[in-house]
Each structure stands twice: as C-alpha cells, then as structure tokens.
Amino acid sequence: MTALANLLAFLGLVVTLLIVWRQSWRGRLRLFALQSLLLAALAAVIGLFTGKAGLLAVAGIVVALKAWLIPRVLSRIAAGTPPRPAIPGRSSGMALLVAGALVVVAYVVMLPVTRAGDLPTEGGIPLAFAIALIGLLVTVTGRDALGHTLGFLMLENGIFGLALLATYGLPGIVEAGVFLDVLAIVLLMEGVVLEIRREHDSIEVDRLRELRG
C-alpha cells in the first residue's frame, strides 16, 4: 500500500507540475481531469487496503465530479477564449522553478506531521501538500478567471489528497459537504464569470481592478 500510495501521490505531483507548465487551457483541463482520476485511484487504493468501503464511494464521486462534471463546466467558462494565450515571451519556466521550490517548502512544513505518526502513507503527505501549494501558486499567478478556478481546484485536490493520506478520509458528512461546496463554488464561479464576460467581453482579471483604496 505504501508503495502504491506513494506512487499515486508522486504521479499527482508530476501531473500538477505539468499543469503549471502547460499554457493551453484545454491541455490544462485534461491534466486536471487526470489529476482527479489519480486522486480517485488513491482513494480506492486506500479504501481497499484499509477496508473502508466509504472511500470507494468517495472515489466514485471524485471521478464523476472532478474528472467529468467540473472539467465540463470549466470548459464552458473557457469557451471563446483563445486556446493559447496570445502573450508573447511568456514562459512557464519561472513558475516551474517556484513550484519546485514549493515542493521543498511542503516537505519542510509537513515535517511535524510526518514525524508525528507512523502511517504507511506518510511519504505521500508532503507530496499532496505540495500539490495544494502549487494549486495556490496557480491561483495567485492566474491571469484569468479560468486560471483562478483551476488553481483553486488543484488546491482542493491537494488538500483532498492530504486528507486521504493523513487520515484515510474524513467523516462522511464532512466529505459530502466538501463535495457539495466544491460543486457549488464551481457553479457559482461559472455564473459570475459568465456575467463578467458579458460585461467585459473577456475573463482576464486585469480588467477587474476598479475597486481600490
């Protein structure tokens, strides 16, 4: 189980870094779906090894929600924006470097956690946290509403992974609430962003800078 969980977490991190690297939103969405699938697999693995049937259900929900429904919603948000941002000279090298640094940060920050327990899955905890941090990075550097939302969802995924690896799943009512929340956020985001597009003809957040001071 340790090896599987670690592998899945590691793959998740790789996919996350790939998201940072990719610039086309379609590619990013596909990678995000892949990340979510990996998480679902992680949930299933942990569920199988620990005998928690609930986690299998969770894995199913993740597949349905994060690998299928949410990417669809996101692509609705992104529809109409050019697939490749038309800003020349923009490279993701810097972002990748920062993301790499964040992995180190994640290891350092999670030291107390990995030291505290003797979990078989503890090796993956920093990786999951790194996914969350990189999600934050994507949010902070996002140039349009899509980037923000995607980053937020990666953050969510990372935390979800963290929860899986550290605690083998939260109580059911919490899990259910979390999924509902995520769905609601994405849907609300869609509503707001569509309105923004109507108002501004774009979902670039640079235009949303009227409220200051």
Place this chain on the structure above:
Amino acid sequence: MSATVTAAAGAALGLVAAAAGVAGVLGVEWSLRVPWLVPPGGLELTLDPLGGFFLALVGTTAVPASIHAGGQRGERGGAAFLAFVAAMAAVPLAGNAITFLLAWELMSVASYVLVLGARDSRESLSAAWVYFVMTHAGLACLLAAMLLLGSWTDSLRFADWSAAPSALSPGAGTLAFVLLALGFGAKAGVIPLHVWLPMAHPAAPSHVSALMSGAMVKLGIYGLLRAGLDWLGPGPAWWGVAVMLAGTASALVGVLYALVDRDLKRVLAFSTIENVGIVLVAVGACMVFRASGLEALAVLSLAAGLYHALNHAAFKALLFLGAGAVVRAAGTRNLESMGGLVRRMPWTAAAFLTGSVAIAALPPLNGFVSEWLTFQALLQMLEIPRPELNLVFALGIAGLALTGGLAVACFVRAFGIVFLALPRSDQAAAAREAGIAPRAAMGLLAAACVALGLAPTLVLPALAGVASAVLGTPALDAPADWLTVTVSGRFGGLSTVAVAAALGGALLLPLAALALARAPGRRPGETWGCGRILQTARMEYTGTAFAHPFQRIFDFFYRPVKRLDIDVHAESRFFVRRLAYENRPRPIFEEWLYRPALEALHRAAHRARALQSGSANVYLLYIVAALLVMLVLA
C-alpha cells in the same frame, strides 16, 4: 429643551454639586457603589477633600454659566449642556478607573457636541475635530496608564492605588506618571498639548466656553494632582521639576499668544493656558517640596495652586460670559471691530473690568491673592538644599513674574480695545447691553472675584486642609487670623482686607480734599491730536498696534509672517491706492510639531492605500505571504 429649563436644571445641579463639594472640602466623607451600573466594575463614587474641592469648583462655575445660558434664546444643546455639567461633577467623584474613564469621556463627548454648536461653519467643524481628536488621544494615554496601574495593583479602585504606591518600581511609576501627565495635560491645555484650546473655546457658545475654561480644564489639573500626589505617591523630585517647567512654559507661551491675538475669545483661551501654567508651577513646587521632605511648604504650594484654580474658575468664567455678551452685541469676535462699549454696555464693562483686574493679579482681587501665595511658596526654595532645584525655582519665579507683567498688558489691551474710546464698527456703535440673566451671572462671578480676594483668611485654611489631606500630612496650625494670612511663620503676611480698606480711604482722601478746595470743574473737549480736528475711530490705536512692541521684543518667539502689499496708482508711485499689511505670528507648535506629524501620517496612510490595489492576484498573494510568514514564525 427650553433655555429656562436648562438654566434651572443646570443651576440646581451646580448648587447641589457645590454644596456637596464644600462638604467634602470640610471633611465629610461619602461613598456610593452601584454594581450594576457602569460595567464592568460598577459605579463607584467617593467624596474626599480633593475631589470635593474640584466638585465645588465645577458646581460654582456651573451656576452662573447656567444662568447665563438661560438668557440665550435659541441656543441649542440644552441636553448636552446638562450632560456636560453632570459628567464634570462625576469626574472628581469617581472612585474607580472605569467610572472615571466613563465620566471623563462623557464630559468630552458632551463638550464636543457643544463645541460643534454652530456647526455650519468650517471653522467650528475643524475646531471640534481637533478638540475631539486631542481629547481622545489623551484618553488613550489615560486608559493605558490606568490599565497598567490596574494590572500592577490588581485593582481598578483608586483607593487601592493610593494604598500601594510604594509597591511600584520606579520605572513603572514613572511610566504611569508620564502617561497620566500626557493625558491630563492634554485636557488641561499644557504646552504643547494646548492646540485644541484656542480653537474649541471660541467655537463654543460663551457659557460653554466659561464652563470649559473654568471647570473642565481644571479637571485636567485634578487628574494630575491625583496621579502625582495620590495614586503614585511621592514621586522623585524630577516629576515636580517637569511639571513646574511645563507650567512655566505654558504660562509664558499662553500669555504671549494671548497678547497678540485679535479674537477676543481666543485671547481668553490662551490666557487659560497661561493660568493653568501658573497652577502647574505651584503644583510642581509642591511635588518638589514633598520629594525634599518639606511638607509644610508642599502644603502651602498646593493650597496656592488650588486657590489659583478656584480663582481662575471665577474670573475666567466671568470674562467668557462678558466676552459672550460683547460678541453677541458687537456681532464679531474681532477686537479691531469693537471699541467704546463701556458706554453702551456699562454693566458688562464693569464686570469685564473686574475680571480683568482679577486675572491680571492686581490687588485686592482674588488673582493677586493666589499669585502672592504662589510666590511665597516659591520664594522659600532655599530650604531645598540642592542648587539645581533652586535654579529651576528661580526660573519658575522669574517666569511667573514675567507672566504676571505680560498678563497685565494683555488685559489692558483686551479691556481697552474692546470697551474704551470710539466704536470701530457700526454694530459696535449700536451695541445693546446684555439681558438681565447674563448680567446676573456676571454679577455673581464678579462678587465671587471680590469675595475670594478679600477673604483669604477664610478660604486658605480650608484649602490647606484639602492639601494636607491629599499629602497625608497633619493639618497646619491655623495659617491665618481673621485679618491677615501669614505663611511659614513670619516669612510673609497678607491682608487684602486692610489693603482694600486703605485703598478705599486713599481714594476718598483726594476727592474730599479737592471738593473742600473747590477745585474748578471740567469742560468737555475733543481729544488732542496735534491740532487735527474730527476724531474718528480710524485714528485710534488698534489692538495689533498695541501688541506691536511685544511682537518686536518677542520676535524670536512669534516668528511673524510679514507681508506688505502696496498697490500704487498707475501714474505715480507716490499715490497709494491700497495698502495691505500683515504681521501674523506664526503658530510654531502647530507648524513645527503638529503639521509635520499630521503630514507624515497622511503620507503613510496614502502609501498604505496602494495595498488595496484592486488586483485579485495580489490579494491572494497576501494570503500566501501571511501563511508562509506565519509558518516560518511557527
């Protein structure tokens, strides 16, 4: 609320307060606890001699101010006025910090509302702003100090503080004293915390100015006395030195500005700063004497200071009420538009003259008595065997003397320009005497000035009793017989009654002699002016001109902004069309202290606005940064 009701209620409140206060001065003890009121801690009122003295001061000032208010039809703010009086009465009674702070701040709020009175003018708005911000900053200092004391003594009751001053370390005591002194000093108008005073007093209606200047400012002194003498016990001598130097500076700066200002009520406001300074000199002397173990002299100084506080309440309230009547009649506060009012308003003039003589510390009125007492205390400084303290005292004495001289000049100017010679404006020429209520109020206060002047033999023992109660020394053996006040054995004696009687007799003497000699009568004529005819008001000496020698002499202090605009005729430069001359003293405390501070604050605030840049990404970055910083710190 109608003016009459306000007046009646205010006067009743004042009378009760005065009676209770006098009882307290005479040693009646009283206390009250209401646990459910004033959370947390509960309302606690206690009457002791010091509190009683200031309570009496508030009450006796409130009575004439209320009567005066009764004559002002259409004046707003009756409820605020009553709240103001009540809060002021509560301050000296407060027995714990919460009660005190509540009463103190209520007093500020009520007076702020009253200052706001004529709120349609920008001027009064900015006055109210400055006043309220200063007073609030002062409150912050008080709050900090009182809470510190509370945490050190584990109690917010004043009685516990007084009981445990020696438990504090010197550093702690000093910190608390400095904070308290800042807070109370701001209320008392000590330099350089005085800036609100000359703005707020003119903006408020006159009966309110009278109360603010007569009573509220005194409560700052009350706090300082409580802090320096009672709560924090005998402090080191330098506390007293600091108070004394601050007092000297306040007295001089106050009178210097009073001397040149052209706004009658601002003149009075600056003079309040001066008189607070005089009181503080006495208070500081008391603290130094006490630190040097000279308790009898400490009692004398404190009694002198209290006496001056009381006197100032009487004559400054009188002057403000008089100024109110004058301003109402002349429609302006500008000295240069007044003049000749002594014939249009004889009663007001007489009252104002009484107040001026009293405040200029001229015998036999009350200002003289307290200043004389202060001098007596200071002059005995040789008892302190430390040359550096002696030097401070010498400077204090000289400062006080100079202040006295300048105050004479200031009030010659104030009375002379306002009331004498020809009116300088049409409205001043058509001025009408104040109504019966203001006259009654002024009459009361003038009588108080005379009585306090003539009866030191009655007042001083009571004040010495208060002082010895505060200082915890046994009461002095009667420092006065019925005729003469004697201080410190045979060091000095004063009998204003005798002086007044002698003056009266000496006034009658030449009158009688001339009448007996059947001296020729007098005939009216025009003022001589090198042969010119037709005296007009424009030929009179103005207030500015009167102050000019002082402005020249104290040029280094006033740093005037001089401007001379001469508009000449197009065809010849010898024909002057218009000539504008300005010679305005520069308010150095505002310009060198407050403006830079405010500008720095403004700049900092402006820079900080960049934080809210509008970019969601930056906002998110803040969150990440906060997270990382806290992770690092953790």
Place this chain on the structure above:
Amino acid sequence: MILVLLLAVPLVTAAVLVRARGRAAAVAHGLGVVFTLGAAAAVAAAVARDDSVTAVDGLLRADALSAWMVALIDLVAALAGAEAPRQAPLGAGGRFYPLLHLFTFTMLLAVTTDDVGLMWVAIEGTTLASVFLVNFERSRAALEASYKYLLICSVGVAIAFVGTVLVYFTDVQRFGHEPHALRWTTLLRLAPELGPRVLELAFVFLLVGYGTKAGLAPMHTWLPDAHSEAPAPVSALMSGVLLGVGLYAVLRFKAVVDLATGQAFGSRLLVGLGLASLAVAAAFLWSPRNYKRMLAYSSVEHLGVACLGIAFGGPWGLGGALLHLANHALAKSVLFLLSGRIRAAYGSADIGAVSGLVAVMPFTGRAFVVAMLALMGLPPFGLFVSEVMVFRAGFEEGWGLAAATGLGLLVVAFAGLLRAAHRMAYGAPAASTAVRREAWQASLPIVAALALLVATGVAWPPGLAAALGHAVAALAP
C-alpha cells in the same frame, strides 16, 4: 430539538420564499424574521438553564458561546430583515430573499454545530449563499466585488480545511478513529494530549483560513469591496456577524490549541494579525472617500480589536472580545442600514457627495452621527466598555506594548472617522437634495439597536454578565 427548530426556520423560510410572491412573500419574510428571533431567544433560555443543548446525536450543540453568537446573528438578521424591503422589493420573486434567509441559516449552522468539519462546510456555505447577494445590484463594481469575494474567501477557507485535516490527523493518530473525533467537545477533552507541533501547524492554517473570513489583515482585501457593493442589509449581515462567525471559528480552535501548546503560541500570531488589522484599518480610515468602504475598514479595525482580545485572553480579554463582537455587530449593522438610506437619498456612496445630512434627513442624519460616535468607541455606548475590557486584558496579561500600539492606532482611526462624519453630517446640503420626511416606524429598529448599545455601555441588562461569563467558560471548561 430547539436547535433543529432554530435552523429549520430560516431554511424553510428560504424555501417558501423561492416560490412565494406578493403578500405571501411579505408574510413569510416577516414570520421568518420573527420566528428566527424567537428561536434564538429560546436557545438562549435553554442554554441559560441547561448549560448546553444538543440535537441530532450531538451533531448540533449549543453552549453559552454558541448561544451568544446565535443571539448576535439573529439580532442583526432581524435588523437587516426589517430594513431589507426598503432596499429590495419584497414579493417580486428573485433570489434575494431566499438567499438572505439561507445566508442566515448557514451562519447559524456554523455556530451551532459541534462538528468541526460541518462548521467548515457551513462557513464555506456562508460565502456561497452571499455571493449573489453581494452581486444583487449587478453593476460592474458589484460583479467585480463578488468575484473577488468568492475567489478569496474560497481559497482562504480551503486553507482552513488544511488545518482541519491536520487537526483530524493528530486526533486520529493519537486515539484512532473515534466516532466523534472532530467534535469540539471531543477535541477539548483530548487536546492536552494531542501533538503540539502538528496542532501549531494546523492552527496557522486555520488562522489564515478563518482569518480571511473574519476580515483580518492582510487577508481582509475582499472585505471593503464586498461590503461596499452589497445592498445595505447584506452589508449589515456580513459586517455585523459574518466576520464574527469567522472569528468564532478562530476562537474555538485557539481554545483547543492553547490546551496543547500553551497560550503564548496562538496569542503571538493573533496579536500580530490584530495589530496588522488595526494598522491597515487606521491607514485606510485616515482619509476615507467612500462611506461604505469606510464602514468596511472600520469592521477590519473592530475585528482587529476583538482579535487582540482573544489573543490577550483571560476573562477580560475573551469577554471583552465577545462583547466587542456584539457591540460592533449592533453599531455596524445600524450604520450600514443607514448608509443604504443615505445612498438612496444622495445617489452616491462618495463622502464628498454627501453633506448636510443632519439637515436633509433629520432622523437618519442624527442616527448616523450617534452610531458613528458609538462606533468610534465613545461612551455611553458599549464599544467603549468592550474596548476597555480588551485593553485591560492586554495590560494585565503582559501584552502592554501591543495594547499601547493598538490604542494609538485606534486614535488614528478615530480621527479619520470623525472627519468623515463631520463632512457628511454637517455643512451646507447639496442643492439637489430636498429635506426628507421619514416615517417613524422605520426608525424603531435602529433606535432599539442604539438603545441596546447604550445599555451595554452603561448598565448591562440582567443576565448579560452571566451570559458573557458562561460563554468564556465554555471555551475552557
């Protein structure tokens, strides 16, 4: 049972209002407001009698602290509910009223659940329920505000989730999968034995996360935008109690973490955030330009004070903080409601556009000035007392320097607020604004709220001191 009722009332009202139109909607809204208030009173009474009430197998649990928050939420909700019809047409359908009650429901749920995870869900739910309320006016600015609100609060609360997971982790590590491992009651019981290092880490995440919701600097950035663009009743609810709910979460967690790590750790972080909030608020309040934003920054200021109170701790600090939250809720909601009226009359939220308020709108202007004075922390209003309590705790618990700094920053904020109040309330009214007559009924709730503020400032209503004491005791049984 009573808790279920408390939560059911707003939920049912919201559901009914989705469908109801016209008079029926008005009746439903009114009944919803009244019943919610009644249920809150019942909860308070029950808690006063039994110390705590539970429902649904302990998933819902109200102790004195919860009851305190419930009372606050429902008071402000009632104020906002009474004012809402002036701002949004009642009975014309639309999402406003359902969401308003849903918003109340989520806040009530957040403070009455015993489950940390469910509380997280509820707090996230407050954001979701209020996003469209913020965007009610559908202007460009409102849209921008709601976008930032949604984004920043979601990210913030997600960070709080990391903390929640970590808390759960250490709990599970130590005691295995206990059925109610994420309950406050359990956490408080087990806390002394939990791993302090992990809890410290968790607390940082929780603080940043819920601090975002509580509007603590530097996570406050969504707050001025959202509060200024939302309709007045929503601003009142958000500023008055939503921030308080965020702080409530921090307060609960701090009590747990303190048991494991000692007070100093959490207090240090909270003092930092509190002072940062005060500093930011002071800077922005020094010369405000928009009065709704000004009120929003003042919320940052007051939450900073409450945060300091929590950091200082002790009965004075915690009691002061809770009382401060209550006082602030009353004063701020009154001000936001009045600001709605002012904006309706002047057509602008710029301070420069408003002058002569007292002359133009005699009641609103006067009430505005009075409430501003209350907000500035002057007696006889309650904020004075609660500030004194908080700072007393600061000096008593050895945070003298922090308390002194806080006092200084409060003075700066005071100066700015006073100047803005002067500019708006006095001066010559703009020519275009006519003197308005105001119906006295509309002023009743506001007068009542101000009277309550005077009561907390001068003479506490019977039971208040006890309620406060119990609420503080609930944190450290």
Place this chain on the structure above:
Amino acid sequence: MIAEVAGALAQLVVVAGGAPLLVGVLRWLKARLVGRRGPRPWQPYADLAKLLRKEAVVSTTTSWIFRFTPYLLVATTLVAALVVPVLVSRPALGFAGNIILLMYLFMLGTFFLALAGLDAGSAFGGMGSSREVAVAALAEPTVVVAVLALALRAGTIDLGGVVERFAGDPLLVANPAHLLAFAAFFIVMMAETGRLPVDNPATHLELTMIHEAMVLEYSGRYLALVEWASAMKLFLFLTLLANLFFPWGVPAGPGPLALATAALAIAAKLAVLTAALALIETSVAKLRLFRVPELLAGSFALALLSVMSVFLLR
C-alpha cells in the same frame, strides 16, 4: 496706638509732601550738571498748585475710567507709602503685605493709567500705554528675582523683616549678591519710574514718549494728581533702594526722636541716590525703545546672578 497713628501720618506726610521736592531737586541737579541754572527745587509745588486751580478739559470720547484713574493712582501710591518702610521698619500697613504686594500695587496704577491712555482714543495715548505696559511687564521679573535675592539672604520677604535683618547684621550688606541685586533693582527703578535711559521725563517729542504720551490727555487737577502720584512713586522706589539695601537708621517703632532721626537718615540717603540718579540721567542718552528690553534683560541677568550666588555660595 497713638504712636502708631502718628507714625503712619508722619510717613504719609513725608512721602506725599517730600515727593515733589525730590523731583524738584532732581531736576535742579540735572540742570546744574549740564550747566543750566534750572528751576528752583520747590518749583513742582508751584506747578501742582497751578494745575489744581485750572479747569480740566476732558475729551468727549472718554469714559469714567479716564476720570477715575488719577484718584486710583494717588490711592495706590498712598497705600504703598504705608507699606514701604520709610521712617520705621514696620509701618502701619506693613503687616498687610510685602514687596510683592507693593509691586502689584504699582502695577494696579499702571493698569488703570494704561487704560486711561487708551480711553481718549488718540494714537498718542495708545502708543504710550502700549509702551508703558511693555516696559512694566519686562521689569517685573527683575523686581521679583532681586527681591528673591534679598529674601533668600534675609530669610523673610517681609519688608520690615528684611530691613531689620540687614540692619542687625551690617556684614550681610557687604556681599556681592547684595550689590548685584542693588544694581538690578536700580535699573528696574529707572524703568518703572520712567527715567532716562528708558524714558525721558522731560521730553515732549511725541514719538519718543512713553509715560508722557500716556497722560497727554490729562489736564487740570487730573494732571496734578497724576504728576503727584508719579513723584511719589519715584520717592518710594528710591526709598526702597535706600532702606532695603542700606537699612541704617531705620527704627523699629515710632517715637518722636526715632522719627526725627529716621527722617534725617532717609533724607541723607535719598540725597545721595538722587545725586546718583541725576548723574546717570545726564550722562546717558535715551535708548531706542526696542533696545530697552536689552537693558532690562541685563538687569534680570544681574538679579539672577545674585540669586544664584546665594544658593551656590552657601
């Protein structure tokens, strides 16, 4: 009791009657010193008598203050005459106050005189008042500090006490502090009584006048009273100088013989001081008005030095 009253009366008579003579002698000496013959020393009596017989012209712009002031002025100086130890060290009103009272009594006169100067509304009056109060204000600290120097060394501020203390211990007089204080007080005396170089009592050039400008509007008996009062003020100041700093021959109580010797002693001392004053007045030029503060600051420095020497050298 009778002796007391007699003593008081004698003192009043000496001051009130002697003051014009003092002024006359001073003028006569000054004239002689510059080589003129000058008026007879008793000319002031004649002047006063003439003024008293003349009708007074009172400006129509003035108020009761203008007419009241001369009487008050005389009254304050007469009261002062009962406070200052002229013939005896403890005069009739000696108990009622000390030198502080005395200074403030003079200040009372100055106050009203300055008001009277403003009352007529002419520029001269205002100018005179303004300058007069300026000089008086600046002289005040010197007086008090000089008195302080005396009080410190005598252990009392009571005038009689000071006189008795110094009379009892002549060595106290021969002390730098004493002489410094004397010099300071002398300068103040010149300023307070309007002598050269501060003010020129003989000038009638309007722009340089101080005291004379202020009383310009007075005529007839009012002028007589004002002149008489200022003569008494000069007399009293010189007496103070004489008896405080050189308190020899000042008896403690009244008695015919004591009074007579005291009168002789004071006459002699006044003669010396008057001569000195005349000498100074003829040898210096009047200062520009705005140089006067420097002079007074100098005198203040002297007084302060005197005080400091007391507590530094103890």
